[in-house]
Amino acid sequence: MTSEFQSVRDWDNNHFLHPWEGLADIGENDRTFVQGGEGIYVTNESGDRFIDGPAGMWCVQVGYGNAEIAQAMADQALAMAYFSPFNNANSVPAALARTIADKTPGDLNHVFFTTGGSTAVDSALRFVQFRNNVRGLPEKKIFISRQKAYHGSTYLAASVSGKERDKGWLDQATELTYFLPDVNPSLRADDQSIESFLEEKAADLENAILTIGADKVAAFIAEPILCSGGVIVPPAGYHRRCLEICRRYDVLYISDEVVTGFGRMGHWFASEPVFDIVPDIITCAKGLTSGYVPMGACIISDRLIDDVSGQNSQGAIFSNGFTYSGHPVSAAAALKNIEIIERDGILEHVRSITPLFEERLKALGRFPLIGDVRGQGLLGCVECVAKLGAAGNKNDADQLELDKSVGYRIDEHCQSNGLILRPIINMCVFSPPLVISESQIQQMFDIIEKAIKLTTDDLLREAPAR
Numbered sequence: 213m214t215s216e217f218q219s220v221r222d223w224d225n226n227h228f229l230h231p232w233e234g235l236a237d238i239g240e241n242d243r244t245f246v247q248g249g250e251g252i253y254v255t256n257e258s259g260d261r262f263i264d265g266p267a268g269m270w271c272v273q274v275g276y277g278n279a280e281i282a283q284a285m286a287d288q289a290l291a292m293a294y295f296s297p298f299n300n301a302n303s304v305p306a307a308l309a310r311t312i313a314d315k316t317p318g319d320l321n322h323v324f325f326t327t328g329g330s331t332a333v334d335s336a337l338r339f340v341q342f343r344n345n346v347r348g349l350p351e352k353k354i355f356i357s358r359q360k361a362y363h364g365s366t367y368l369a370a371s372v373s374g375k376e377r378d379k380g381w382l383d384q385a386t387e388l389t390y391f392l393p394d395v396n397p398s399l400r401a402d403d404q405s406i407e408s409f410l411e412e413k414a415a416d417l418e419n420a421i422l423t424i425g426a427d428k429v430a431a432f433i434a435e436p437i438l439c440s441g442g443v444i445v446p447p448a449g450y451h452r453r454c455l456e457i458c459r460r461y462d463v464l465y466i467s468d469e470v471v472t473g474f475g476r477m478g479h480w481f482a483s484e485p486v487f488d489i490v491p492d493i494i495t496c497a498k499g500l501t502s503g504y505v506p507m508g509a510c511i512i513s514d515r516l517i518d519d520v521s522g523q524n525s526q527g528a529i530f531s532n533g534f535t536y537s538g539h540p541v542s543a544a545a546a547l548k549n550i551e552i553i554e555r556d557g558i559l560e561h562v563r564s565i566t567p568l569f570e571e572r573l574k575a576l577g578r579f580p581l582i583g584d585v586r587g588q589g590l591l592g593c594v595e596c597v598a599k600l601g602a603a604g605n606k607n608d609a610d611q612l613e614l615d616k617s618v619g620y621r622i623d624e625h626c627q628s629n630g631l632i633l634r635p636i637i638n639m640c641v642f643s644p645p646l647v648i649s650e651s652q653i654q655q656m657f658d659i660i661e662k663a664i665k666l667t668t669d670d671l672l673r674e675a676p677a678r
């Protein structure tokens with residue numbers, strides 16, 4: 213390692229505040245530097261090559277090093293790098309808005325561009341509040357969300373996120389939110405059927421609306437699959453039931469497709485083809501540009517816009533927007549990305565390889581270290597239980613620490629064997645680039661299996677000492 217690289221690494225460790233930075237670790241982190249990428253692979257600072265299990269952060273759909281997207285961005289930067297979306301328009305984001313609206317279900321045809329997923333969610337929530345103000349319903353402002361949901365890191369988007377361990381140190385708009393219990397079917401009692409669990413989860417939403425008062429509830433926001441919360445797949449029919457309940461009480465349904473949009477489940481958007489719903493608003497980001505450049509969008513139904521436009525507008529202005537709303541370089545990247553996904557049949561490819569992915573994922577459940585496996589489409593998660601061997605030797609605090617570290621231990625063994633995963637506490641999550649081949653899927657799961665075995669061996673070896 214050159215001394216110049218070491219000094220950059222020191223700077224990163226000491227001064228680059230990364231997302232979700234644990235402040236106790238400042239100066240100590242020593243993260244892997246991801247310096248290059250091609251296809252489904254990334255390379256680190258030493259030139260070692262890894263399969264990128266999480267596709268960056270669930271986003272690099274078409275893989276790394278795509279010259280066509282890079283060229284489209286370069287061409288656009290030279291032709292016209294930036295215009296003010298407040299006062300002017302440009303044909304590239306305008307064409308992208310039309311392309312997106314063509315792919316959304318129902319009458320979701322109004323596209324509001326943002327800088328990423330959080331700002332897409334924030335804009336959706338603000339639009340919902342705005343609409344109720346214009347409709348003369350200023351009390352109808354509460355958002356219903358769910359435990360384990362993740363919707364972003366701006367103030368409102370973070371406020372509707374339901375991951376408990378993110379709630380400790382930052383303020384939230386708690387007066388605007390209500391959280392439903394976890395929808396993970398594996399948490400149900402042994403003697404509860406999946407049908408009765410579905411009834412219970414639907415009733416949770418209806419009861420919440422009745423308890424708060426329908427006149428106060430503005431919207432229900434839901435990821436089709438709760439991704440960062442650990443790839444939680446609600447029982448079949450859940451979203452359909454929730455949408456029906458929302459319709460009954462004049463509550464809007466926001467489908468947060470920041471992860472599931474743009475091919476992860478084999479479709480442009482998962483809401484209609486996979487979950488049988490046409491929501492009122494869809495939010496997306498990530499796969500929209502395959503992560504090559506930041507961009508998000510909030511897509512609103514014509515019906516909602518009609519309610520608050522023209523003669524119904526009362527002269528209102530939706531005072532929400534960003535310097536980079538509809539940035540032309542991002543829009544050029546998104547258009548090229550969509551063209552590639554279409555031309556190369558990537559959605560069909562995802563649908564054809566998903567059965568193998570799901571089969572290999574399910575098979576991981578046979579290892580004693582694995583408590584639960586979950587997933588759908590090219591989204592997978594293993595949840596570990598480290599209760600192996602010397603169970604009697606450990607007190608609860610030790611057990612908790614051990615459970616927490618298992619995801620990281622598996623990821624370490626994966627990295628030594630050429631695969632990066634995303635460890636989250638006692639879970640490992642993976643969502644590879646959509647262009648992954650069948651043999652690469654086999655290779656990826658072979659490495660995960662090896663890493664699970666190695667981690668199990670480590671734990672059994674360490675057990676007598678604890």
Ligand SMILES: Cc1ncc(COP(=O)(O)O)c(C=O)c1O
Nearest residue numbers: 328329330362363364435470497
């Ligand atoms: C479902 C969902 N919504 C919103 C976001 C926030 O997106 P961003 O990080 O681009 O702001 C994320 C990020 O992971 C997400 O998973």
